[in-house]
Amino acid sequence: MSEELWNRCLARLEDELPAQQYSMWIRPLQVVASADGGELILFAPNRFIVDWVRDKYLERIGELLGELQTGALPTLNLKVGASRPSRPAVTPAPVATPAPAPAVNAPVQPPRETASTTTTAKHRSNLNSTFLFDNFVEGKSNRMAAAAAQQVAENPGTHGYNPLLLYGGVGLGKTHLMHAVGNGLLKRNPNAKVVYLHSERFVADMISALRNKTINEFKRFYRTVDALLIDDIQFFAGKEQSQEEFFHTFNALLENGQQIILTCDKFPKEIDGLEERLKSRFGWGLSQPMEPPELETRVAILKKKAEEARIDLPNEAAFFIAQRIRSNVRELEGALKRVIAHVRFTGAPLDIGLVKDALRDLLAIQARQVSVDNIQRTVAEYYKIKIADLLSPRRSRSVARPRQVAMALSKELTSHSLPEIGDSFGGRDHTTVLHACRKVKELREGSTEIEEDYQNLLRSLTS
């Protein structure tokens, strides 16, 4: 079995299968041949893929190998796993070592082949070392929550602050504050066993502990932490067995004065599918809401993030973005990343014009696609003529010019073919559209007035 044989087999499969099937099922397979060529192992990412490939494709793979090779065929074996590890894994920082966690988050779980519940249960803080109090931008909307978090970082386990529950909408910094507490605890006591995890991971780990009969290790692990940080507890909803286990863990920790920090997207009492006794326990300590940041805080966040990216963000540009993206910090940062990508790429100065350019469609009232109808309506309105005029055979200048502009805009803003555009303008020929586009280009170059009209229309159609 040679590399080349397998490559030829893949080439045939790629020809035979629809591209999407090939991408989904065949390309991710990793292949290892035994030294004597007697065995060929195909590694797939999980059990589901293994079963699927075995059902649908394995026979064909065998046939193809038979066609492509004379002589003895290797035995085909499908397995879950990977022949090579993914990226040089960042070594997770065990809690016992005070070394700062790597910039990139530690993997939550080692690659499949070495994974087992016991290794998962080894101390792995999973803390993101970039989420600190230092780079948390405070404002009216989150000052109380930040103060409470700071208090817990300095005096963990204090009655009245345990559990600390941070709740609020998405992208408001709950997870940031939670990690900041964890990092603060580690700084104070590098030997502290601080564990962060998403509620989904708690559920998944518990299920695999039950499956692997390691539930006692699981319990012991979570009950011996100094601080347990669980994100998005609303995902416990409807998962009764996990709630039960979490309830006991929770009680054990609280009894011994170990700190619990939780985040939730709403006030826990409002979560459907969460047991009453858990809801009430969650309220025993301090529950702090986090609200969407007000304008000044949004500006401060943008300035801070820009500074981290070593980009000079002028105030007026920061205000421009902050005034338009109000929903949450995550999306605010997403918009800034887009602006930064634009700056890096174009090398143009960062001003409002560039921001508008970079965020053009984000700033659109809705991310609607521009249609020819829409263009005709907007152009007719702009030139104060009727849509019917645009579609009519009339050729007077007062109608023909707007019509040409509308055609040029249709070509620029939609993917319709020129014959289609011609059709939409009262059944005109595509050469008429082509002529209109050339004419408008020429006019825009020759007349500032027409260029201005065109830009105005372009702006109102795309923002």
Place this chain on the structure above:
Amino acid sequence: MSAQLPLALRLRDGLTLETFVAGANQAVLATLTPLLAGEPGQLYLYSDPGLGRTHLLTAAVIQAEQAGRRAVLLPGRELAALPPALLEDFDHFDLLALDDLDLLAGRPEWEEALFHLYNRCRDRGAAMLFAAAAAPAAAGFALPDLRSRLAAGPVFRLQPLTDEALVELLRGRAARRGLTLADEVAGFIVHRGARTPSALLALLDRLDEHALARQRRLTIPLVKEALNW
């Protein structure tokens, strides 16, 4: 076990980054490059159909694989018919590309699975590429947690190509197939045909067949004859 065999990459009609005609989408490529070099992060692309989303994602996955990383392309069209359980352990890839993501929007179990996959990938420092028909806020996702995460990185709308770029695309693709396509013939096709790359390439398929069957060069009369224009 002997040394493992790299995946064969027969590049179906050249779905590589080199053959991607970027036109006004240079900033997309600039954002993509560090992700392919192994930096963690994300990129969300949306556009009308046929503008090259799948091309970019496929090319990205192939390039990442060639650089020795584990990469996978998950087509939403394929996923939509299957249970979300199949995403298990996909967070072990270095680069994950999800195409036609909007086809999974509005399905609570899928949205939650994608949300968890996102969190795990982010925690592992993986790169994630998303492509959909609309921007994160307009693609129909019901789970706010997922929606805001998709918008947490750069979001780009793929811009349509200019006629010049479409001509370049068509000629480049023809050349890969060993066809000579003169500028004016390519221009003729672009002015008459649909102006999306995928529609033009479908025309090229038909022209290719027609020219081959008749052993003729691709001229304007031949194009007219082949496409009934």
